[in-house]
Amino acid sequence: MTSGTLLRRTAFATAAxxxxxxxxxxxxxxxNAEVWVLNYHADVTSTxxxxxxxxxxxxxxxxxxxxLATRKITGGTVTLPAATATMSIAGLPLVxxxxxxxxxxxxxxxxxxxxxxxxxxxxxxxITRVEALGIPVNLVPSTCITSTPVTAVLKxxxxxxxxxxxxxxxxxxxxxxxxxxxxxxxxxxxxxxGNTLKAxxxxxxxx
Numbered sequence: 001m002t003s004g005t006l007l008r009r010t011a012f013a014t015a016a017x018x019x020x021x022x023x024x025x026x027x028x029x030x031x032n033a034e035v036w037v038l039n040y041h042a043d044v045t046s047t048x049x050x051x052x053x054x055x056x057x058x059x060x061x062x063x064x065x066x067x068l069a070t071r072k073i074t075g076g077t078v079t080l081p082a083a084t085a086t087m088s089i090a091g092l093p094l095v096x097x098x099x100x101x102x103x104x105x106x107x108x109x110x111x112x113x114x115x116x117x118x119x120x121x122x123x124x125x126x127i128t129r130v131e132a133l134g135i136p137v138n139l140v141p142s143t144c145i146t147s148t149p150v151t152a153v154l155k156x157x158x159x160x161x162x163x164x165x166x167x168x169x170x171x172x173x174x175x176x177x178x179x180x181x182x183x184x185x186x187x188x189x190x191x192x193x194g195n196t197l198k199a200x201x202x203x204x205x206x207x
Contacts, residue, residue, distance in 0.1 A: 076107025
């Protein structure tokens with residue numbers, strides 16, 4: 001998702017310094033000298049439009065490759081811990097929902113000549129737990145998942161080499177399936193267009 005970002009080919013005219021520094025901040029050359037692998041911390045939030053609810057995921061990680069010749073971003077992965085938020089669903093004001101993002105395929109994209117980044121990510125949303133507060137009973141089975149993968153296109157602007165950068169986009173949440181007796185309730189409350197995704201990436205130190 002993410003990354004290939006800060007490496008403008010022209011910036012690597014300073015290759016002697018850049019190559020040494022890169023190894024310190026989590027950027028490493030692949031067997032192909034034109035392709036660099038970047039590793040990031042990932043801080044992600046999403047706002048579910050129907051619920052007017054922002055979900056903040058615990059810090060995760062991201063990795064991707066940038067081809068310096070083509071400026072294409074390939075093979076990207078984003079791994080996030082499960083996130084839990086208190087929501088109001090169908091008139092139930094105190095429902096605790098835990099969800100996971102499960103990547104489908106890899107993140108791909110491009111870094112243009114103006115250092116603008118565009119990436120495409122596909123993922124499923126799995127709801128692992130729905131619990132009415134005060135009642136420690138899970139109201140959904142482990143099979144509860146979006147019926148089709150989400151597709152999100154994220155865009156942002158790269159600044160300096162070491163600077164964090166942020167990508168933003170909107171996406172549609174498909175209907176859920178295999179959620180047991182609460183499938184209908186979840187599908188009335190959550191799916192739909194206009195949901196927002198914000199992801200901030202910062203280079204990982206090598207040590």
